[in-house]
Amino acid sequence: MTPQELxxxxxxxSFTTNTSGYCAxxxxxxxxxxxxxxxxxFFVFAQQNPKPCPIIGFxxxxxxPVIRVGGKDVDIRSDLPQYRVWRDGELAGEPADVSDxxxxxxxxxxxxxxxxxxxxxxADGLEIxxxxxxxxxxxxxxxxxxxxxxxxxxxxVVSMRPFKAADAIRMIQICSRFPNVHGAPVxxxxxxxxxxxxxxKPDYGxxxxxxxxxxxxxxxxxxxxQAVIKQAKPPVCITHSPGCMLVTDIPNSKLAIF
Amino acid sequence: MTPQELxxxxxxxSFTTNTSGYCAxxxxxxxxxxxxxxxxxFFVFAQQNPKPCPIIGFxxxxxxPVIRVGGKDVDIRSDLPQYRVWRDGELAGEPADVSDxxxxxxxxxxxxxxxxxxxxxxADGLEIxxxxxxxxxxxxxxxxxxxxxxxxxxxxVVSMRPFKAADAIRMIQICSRFPNVHGAPVxxxxxxxxxxxxxxKPDYGxxxxxxxxxxxxxxxxxxxxQAVIKQAKPPVCITHSPGCMLVTDIPNSKLAIF
Numbered sequence: 001m002t003p004q005e006l007x008x009x010x011x012x013x014s015f016t017t018n019t020s021g022y023c024a025x026x027x028x029x030x031x032x033x034x035x036x037x038x039x040x041x042f043f044v045f046a047q048q049n050p051k052p053c054p055i056i057g058f059x060x061x062x063x064x065p066v067i068r069v070g071g072k073d074v075d076i077r078s079d080l081p082q083y084r085v086w087r088d089g090e091l092a093g094e095p096a097d098v099s100d101x102x103x104x105x106x107x108x109x110x111x112x113x114x115x116x117x118x119x120x121x122x123a124d125g126l127e128i129x130x131x132x133x134x135x136x137x138x139x140x141x142x143x144x145x146x147x148x149x150x151x152x153x154x155x156x157v158v159s160m161r162p163f164k165a166a167d168a169i170r171m172i173q174i175c176s177r178f179p180n181v182h183g184a185p186v187x188x189x190x191x192x193x194x195x196x197x198x199x200x201k202p203d204y205g206x207x208x209x210x211x212x213x214x215x216x217x218x219x220x221x222x223x224x225x226q227a228v229i230k231q232a233k234p235p236v237c238i239t240h241s242p243g244c245m246l247v248t249d250i251p252n253s254k255l256a257i258f
Numbered sequence: 259m260t261p262q263e264l265x266x267x268x269x270x271x272s273f274t275t276n277t278s279g280y281c282a283x284x285x286x287x288x289x290x291x292x293x294x295x296x297x298x299x300f301f302v303f304a305q306q307n308p309k310p311c312p313i314i315g316f317x318x319x320x321x322x323p324v325i326r327v328g329g330k331d332v333d334i335r336s337d338l339p340q341y342r343v344w345r346d347g348e349l350a351g352e353p354a355d356v357s358d359x360x361x362x363x364x365x366x367x368x369x370x371x372x373x374x375x376x377x378x379x380x381a382d383g384l385e386i387x388x389x390x391x392x393x394x395x396x397x398x399x400x401x402x403x404x405x406x407x408x409x410x411x412x413x414x415v416v417s418m419r420p421f422k423a424a425d426a427i428r429m430i431q432i433c434s435r436f437p438n439v440h441g442a443p444v445x446x447x448x449x450x451x452x453x454x455x456x457x458x459k460p461d462y463g464x465x466x467x468x469x470x471x472x473x474x475x476x477x478x479x480x481x482x483x484q485a486v487i488k489q490a491k492p493p494v495c496i497t498h499s500p501g502c503m504l505v506t507d508i509p510n511s512k513l514a515i516f
Contacts, residue, residue: 173431173434188427189473213451
């Protein structure tokens with residue numbers, strides 16, 4: 001299935017599941033849609049916090065549902081398998097299409113997703129524990145504060161992948177090539193130094209095995225903007241449903257800076 | 259003083275000390291000179307072990323004492339402050355000039371030195387503990403085997419610099435730009451995983467403070483080829499005296515691959 005075929009299958013309602021593992025080689029994006037009155041400030045927040053919140057595209061005209069940067073004929077209202085609609089910071093629904101709640105002041109943001117760098121790590125022969133163990137990557141709240149704006153603030157959420165030291169060094173090199181999908185890790189080693197008490201009790205996702213002699217490596221995570229928006233309680237916000245990403249026509253290699 | 263002025267001062271005997279801190283911005287090189295019958299195998303060894311033994315230049319004609327890659331008018335027999343002459347693996351002298359022991363089958367190798375990447379780290383605002391504490395960098399024997407040739411083999415020697423995790427990640431990025439000066443670290447974190455028993459008891463150089471919350475970061479070290487050559491016991495070998503490097507005309511930035 002090409003990215004466009006998958007998007008059209010989302011649009012006609014025949015594709016409704018997690019996009020993980022589909023359309024290998026293409027960028028999958030986190031989605032954030034906000035009214036213009038909140039979007040401008042979110043844009044500033046994202047620019048200030050590029051590691052947890054790397055913007056790979058946005059709609060330049062409010063209300064415009066066609067997102068050209070995402071690929072051919074992308075209708076952002078229907079081309080993801082499932083959405084989350086938030087009202088005043090509370091989950092108000094998980095529809096497969098948001099055409100009926102669309103507003104002419106909506107601004108769309110596409111945010112980089114770790115799938116892109118995970119693909120590059122696997123291609124290099126590194127083991128990614130959450131993939132080996134077939135679970136969600138473990139994610140943790142930290143004490144690393146985001147650079148705040150007036151209404152958007154909070155601490156970074158990070159994902160964790162364990163590696164032996166030599167592999168952690170290689171992982172840092174590879175992820176550094178991908179600043180638009182969270183870039184280099186923000187921490188490695190002792191979890192308590194960034195406010196994580198128990199590496200086996202993630203705040204989101206699932207625990208994974210950390211073997212003797214491995215270092216936990218922590219990468220800024222796209223859950224951060226979601227947590228920050230939830231806290232800010234805009235009157236309305238639309239995001240993707242977890243794992244149900246926008247599959248774009250952008251090759252992952254296009255996000256590599258060298 | 260320009261690199262050429264420093265080299266001429268070595269040649270006329272007026273400069274006789276450590277080159278550390280001189281000619282900022284220019285590559286300083288480790289020196290290895292071997293007879294042709296050993297040099298070919300050493301060349302293979304270096305190619306197989308580019309992290310501990312990164313060759314930045316070599317003489318193409320045996321016996322040729324002018325090393326063009328090093329800069330203008332470099333006479334490798336006289337343009338370092340001090341040399342070590344080895345006979346059958348034993349130190350046989352530390353002259354300021356090796357013209358009188360020069361052989362027409364000598365092949366010269368210039369090997370990258372950590373001064374180049376340390377300059378890049380300092381320029382980025384990172385603290386280098388051995389520089390702060392004004393001592394030699396601590397170096398350790400490890401259990402990481404070099405890829406052997408028939409006569410050249412042994413374990414890697416590494417240098418250690420402590421950093422907080424976020425600085426260690428940045429250090430890995432910067433050092434990755436310099437593959438010809440040992441490149442990315444080979445290990446970080448638990449020293450025992452690479453056979454180091456006590457981080458406060460280096461095998462070469464001096465101990466440095468490792469603060470709470472810092473990770474020791476280990477980089478392949480130019481002492482490795484010296485140890486390997488000493489073990490191989492060639493009938494004759496010339497190296498630089500520790501800290502008394504060849505100062506070249508090559509800007510450090512030329513060694514950065516991006």
